Amino acid sequence: MLKGLKLAINTLLLAVLVLLPSLATADTATNVNAASADQGQLLLEKYQRQQARIEKIQASLDELPSVEQQAISHRLLERHLHAFETIDQLAHYLIEQQAKGIEQQAMLSQIEQIINKNTQALSQALDKRQQQFNKQYAEQEQDSIKAFQLYTEHLANVDLIYSALVQQVINQQALGFAVEEDKQQLLDRLYARAEVFSGMVGLVGKKREELARLIKISQDDQSLKDQLATITEQLGVAGESFKLTVNLLSQLGFDAAFYQQTLLKLGGQITTDVLDVDVLSGIIQRWISRMSEYFIDNGGEWIFKLVLLVGIYYVFRSLSRLVRKVMTKSLDSSKLNLSSLMKEMIISSVARVVIIIGLLVALAQLGISLAPILAGLGVAGFIIGFALQDTLGNFAAGMMILVYRPYDVGDIVEVAGGVFGKVKSMNLVSTTILTFDNQTLVIPNSKIWGDVIKNVTAQRIRRVDLVFGVSYTDDIEKTEAVLQELLDKHPKVLSKPESIVKLHVLNESSVDFIVRPWVKTDDYWDVYWDITREVKMRFDKDGISIPFPQRDVHFYPATAEASQMAK
Structure with a gap:
């Protein structure tokens, strides 16, 4: 019997151990459901409190002055939008519950009534706000700054209302509610709004072109510039609302490709999401x-x-x-x-x-x-x-060279701080020099005109400057006669102007003669080289020496005292 009792107790314990995890899971699910239900209930109660405040404010609205009524109307819009946020959270909560297979029919019925009520309230707020804006804009139309501020604020509020209405339709569709009538009404409103913006793009574009033409005619007219700036800013603000309207139409399934194309005309008011x-x-x-x-x-x-x-x-x-x-x-x-x-x-x-x-x-x-x-x-x-300031500087220098003609093509010149050669070609920007060792140098004209220009071939005749030195022991008169004879016999040396042969300098190691014959410019180097060669050959023949640098070194005998100090 004891054995049977022990067996029964062990069986009972085993059953308890097996059932404990299942009981724990059931308790957890119950707690989760309860928590979810509490979350939905909390959101519902929050909305009810918000709605009670809205109704209380609306009840006292007619008793207030007109100025305060405008302020309260603005505040009511904010409260409606806050209530929409709570409704949106509650709708998402119910959508998540449906995805988990949890049905809450009572709360679904309530949320449907709440969304319909809030949609009606937002639609009424939209109509009322449009009426107030039309009236206020007509009063402030003369003051462009206040009118623009009023227009900007109105578009921002209307954008928020339309965004909320579209989101509510999307939530209703996700929850399975019948929304065809509300959706069609909202599409009609958004379509009409898109048409207004589309027409505005064309009108404002023409107005801007007209103002731009007038500004070109009257460049100092500040009022025209102010008008252009104002309508440009208005177009920018309207472009943002237009873009939002097109996106909302697309979210509701409307083919808004035409309006997206119109957005391209705004230039800078679109992003890649419409392309x-x-x-x-x-x-x-x-x-x-x-x-x-x-x-x-x-x-x-x-x-x-x-x-x-x-x-x-x-x-x-x-x-x-x-x-x-x-x-x-x-x-x-x-x-x-x-x-x-x-x-x-x-x-x-x-x-x-x-x-x-x-x-x-x-x-x-x-x-x-x-x-x-x-x-x-x-x-x-x-x-x-x-x-191209530097290029124009070269052009101006080229014009100065063109007018004053310091050199021409074919002249031998020394320009730009030491460039020596023959002018091969020239234009208004640069000059091409061909050096005597056959290098081509292209020099900007500004470098040439801003420095010394030496034109070797500008004159018909030139003087060849030569210097020859002889020894102090040579006959001065004989040397002078030899040099003059060489000049007189050379066929390319001109008789007029007369050549010059003069004793010029008594140097440290030589007596220097200057020899200056006049020649045609083309014969310059021929005469230079011929005379130099002839002088050397004639001096050698006549025993006239061409000295090289000399120094006299004197040695003095050392005194006895200096020798003793050296030791």
């Missing part, structure tokens, strides 16, 4: 359609104008070449003493003017107004000039 495939395809289709219609209507005319444009260009290009040839022959045969650079500049300028005239004639035939093009070229010239 979807539908928008891009719609834009491309509209462009293709418009281009097709345009070319069907105007294709023949444009083809004719294009042919005319090409014909005018080739006619004036041929005329430019003819003018270049005529000008070249005319300037070459002219007695005017013009530099090569001046001739090239005149010829190129005339040829380019002919081309420019042809282009302007061609553009005029296409119906393009030339005034904006010329104005644009002026602005572009100012910008380019500011950016």
Whole structure:
């Protein structure tokens, strides 16, 4: 019997151990359900308190003055939006419960009534706020700053209301409520609002173009600039609300591709979220359609104008070449003493003017107004000039070289602090020098004009400066006669001006003669080298020495006292 009792007790303990986890799980689920139910109940009670405050304020609204009524109306909108936040939290809570398979029919019925009531309240608030805005804006329309502030505040409030209404429709759909009627009414409101914004884009765009034209005419008119700034700011604020409206329409399933395309006209008021495939395809289709219609209507005319444009260009290009040839022959045969650079500049300028005239004639035939093009070229010239200051400095230096003609092509010059060679070519920006060791150097004109310019070949004749030294023991008169004889016999030495042979300096180691014959510029180096060679050969023949530097060294015998000190 004891054994049977022990067996029964052990069986009972085993059953308890097996059932304990199940009991714990059931208790946990019960606690979770209770907690969830408490959360939903807390949100419901919170909304009821908020709604009680709203009703209390609305009951006393008619007894207040008009100024206070406006303030209370603004505050009521904030309270409605706070109540919407609580409703939204409660709706999300119920959606999560449905996802877990937990049905709360009583609370679902309550939330449906609450959402309908809040939707009605927000719609009424929206209509009332629109009426107040119309009245206040009419009163403040003359004051642009206050009117803009009022407009900005109104759009911000309306955006919040529409966002709340759309979210409530989405919540109703997720909870399985019938929302077709409310959804259609909201779509109609948003559609009408999008139409207003779409029309505003076009009107404001035209207004801005008109103001921009007037500002170009009256650049000092500050009122026009203020108007342009005001409507630009209004367009920016409206663009944000327009974008929100388009997004809300898309959330409700409305095909808002057309309005998304209109948003592109705002420039900077859009982001990549509106650039979807539908928008891009719609834009491309509209462009293709418009281009097709345009070319069907105007294709023949444009083809004719294009042919005319090409014909005018080739006619004036041929005329430019003819003018270049005529000008070249005319300037070459002219007695005017013009530099090569001046001739090239005149010829190129005339040829380019002919081309420019042809282009302007061609553009005029296409119906393009030339005034904006010329104005644009002026602005572009100012910008380019500011950016290319160094180049313009070279151009100005080139013009000075052109006018004063310190050198010409073919001259041998020393410029830019030591560059020596022959001028190979030159233009208004730089000069090309070919050195005597066959190096090509391109030097900016500003470097040349801002330094000393030595033109070796500018004069027809030149003086060759030579110096020859002889010993102090040589016959001075004989040496002078030999040097003069060498100059007189050389065929390239000119008789006039007369050559000069003079004793010039008594140096430390030599007696120096200066020898200065006059020659033609082209014969300079031939004479220089010939005379130098002849002098050396003649001095050697006549026994005239060409001394090298000498020093006399004197040795003095050491005294006895110095020798003793050295030891």
